[in-house]
Amino acid sequence: MIKTSAHFILLLLAVLSCQSEKTTTVNGSLQQQAIVDSTFTAFKKAIITQQIDSVFSKTGFNGGISVEHNGEKMYERFDGFENFKTKKPLDSNSVFAIGSVSKQFAAAMIMRLEENGKLSTADKISKYLPEYRSKTFEEITIHHLLTHTSGISDLGPGLQSKPGAEFNYSNKGYRVLGEIVESASGKSYDENARELFFKAGISNTYTAEHFTGKNLAGAHTGTARNATAVQNMPRRLAHSSISTAAGGILSTASDLHRWNLALYNGKLLQPNSLKKFLAKTSEMKHPVIGPVNYGYGIMLAASPASYVHTGYVNGSPSLSIFYPDSNTSVVILSNIADMGRGKNAVFNPHKEVKRITDLIENALTEMNSPPPKKVTVNN
Numbered sequence: 001m002i003k004t005s006a007h008f009i010l011l012l013l014a015v016l017s018c019q020s021e022k023t024t025t026v027n028g029s030l031q032q033q034a035i036v037d038s039t040f041t042a043f044k045k046a047i048i049t050q051q052i053d054s055v056f057s058k059t060g061f062n063g064g065i066s067v068e069h070n071g072e073k074m075y076e077r078f079d080g081f082e083n084f085k086t087k088k089p090l091d092s093n094s095v096f097a098i099g100s101v102s103k104q105f106a107a108a109m110i111m112r113l114e115e116n117g118k119l120s121t122a123d124k125i126s127k128y129l130p131e132y133r134s135k136t137f138e139e140i141t142i143h144h145l146l147t148h149t150s151g152i153s154d155l156g157p158g159l160q161s162k163p164g165a166e167f168n169y170s171n172k173g174y175r176v177l178g179e180i181v182e183s184a185s186g187k188s189y190d191e192n193a194r195e196l197f198f199k200a201g202i203s204n205t206y207t208a209e210h211f212t213g214k215n216l217a218g219a220h221t222g223t224a225r226n227a228t229a230v231q232n233m234p235r236r237l238a239h240s241s242i243s244t245a246a247g248g249i250l251s252t253a254s255d256l257h258r259w260n261l262a263l264y265n266g267k268l269l270q271p272n273s274l275k276k277f278l279a280k281t282s283e284m285k286h287p288v289i290g291p292v293n294y295g296y297g298i299m300l301a302a303s304p305a306s307y308v309h310t311g312y313v314n315g316s317p318s319l320s321i322f323y324p325d326s327n328t329s330v331v332i333l334s335n336i337a338d339m340g341r342g343k344n345a346v347f348n349p350h351k352e353v354k355r356i357t358d359l360i361e362n363a364l365t366e367m368n369s370p371p372p373k374k375v376t377v378n379n
């Protein structure tokens with residue numbers, strides 16, 4: 001697949017070279033840019049369609065993959081079943097559990113509360129939650145929770161490390177953030193979430209305990225032939241073992257695109273808050289997407305620059321990617337996981353899509369870069 005992508009990229013370079021030379025001499029820079037832009041768009045659509053269609057055919061992916069550029073649909077396809085018993089197919093209205101992609105919603109709520117003077121990310125969490133006033137937890141700040149450096153363990157009551165010393169991914173830490181959102185705002189987490197959803201312009205996104213939609217894709221284990229539904233969905237996601245703040249948001253591909261555009265284009269957070277949200281704080285070796293940095297509820301990948309987060313709750317793997325340089329959003333959602341193959345293998349389709357879109361993004365970035373300056377040597 002990578003060789004095929006490289007072939008298309010070389011072809012595009014030749015086309016762009018010809019088009020650029022032609023338009024410069026005929027109608028000037030404005031028409032040149034229009035043709036180049038349209039060529040980029042046509043190329044991206046063609047290669048994305050060919051390459052991602054092959055992911056469906058080769059992996060038998062049961063889910064949806066959607067790509068948007070500047071809010072324009074570049075690719076979208078849903079294959080498989082929303083309900084494996086009734087054989088109801090997935091479509092653009094299907095609502096998926098997005099797992100840890102939910103964490104960026106919690107982080108955005110915290111930042112909005114800071115903007116409104118309700119809290120500071122430098123605050124000790126004991127200011128809002130009396131149960132964390134013991135000596136063990138007294139140095140933990142909201143910033144530590146947001147960046148997974150609090151030391152709070154998912155496995156026991158104590159700390160894995162001194163606050164601020166190490167990165168240790170903690171769902172429990174984000175559950176605590178959800179409790180702080182409620183304490184600082186005086187409202188339920190769901191009320192805060194619905195205000196945020198409204199601000200982002202998304203109407204098919206829900207918290208686990210207040211799902212009112214009609215197209216729940218649910219979660220399943222096994223394969224399409226022997227799928228077993230995960231029971232008590234989606235309310236089980238609100239249980240303290242997962243928690244809504246850490247992994248209990250449900251959404252559609254279209255809503256997640258709108259969310260990405262709203263968040264990263266400054267509709268939800270003030271410039272200083274967004275800068276803080278995206279500041280690199282910790283390095284982590286992600287088991288699915290490799291080395292990344294962590295901001296506030298979001299992973300920061302390089303080459304190409306992208307804001308990424310995987311999500312997994314039992315039977316529902318997901319991946320959201322946003323490329324800020326091109327304003328391109330990629331959403332990959334599924335409602336079944338064959339854990340007999342191992343968690344990493346469950347994400348093979350997601351990883352392949354990311355490889356494809358990373359390659360395209362890097363190629364287009366290189367094409368848009370100014371040529372190196374010529375050096376004149378005087379004899």
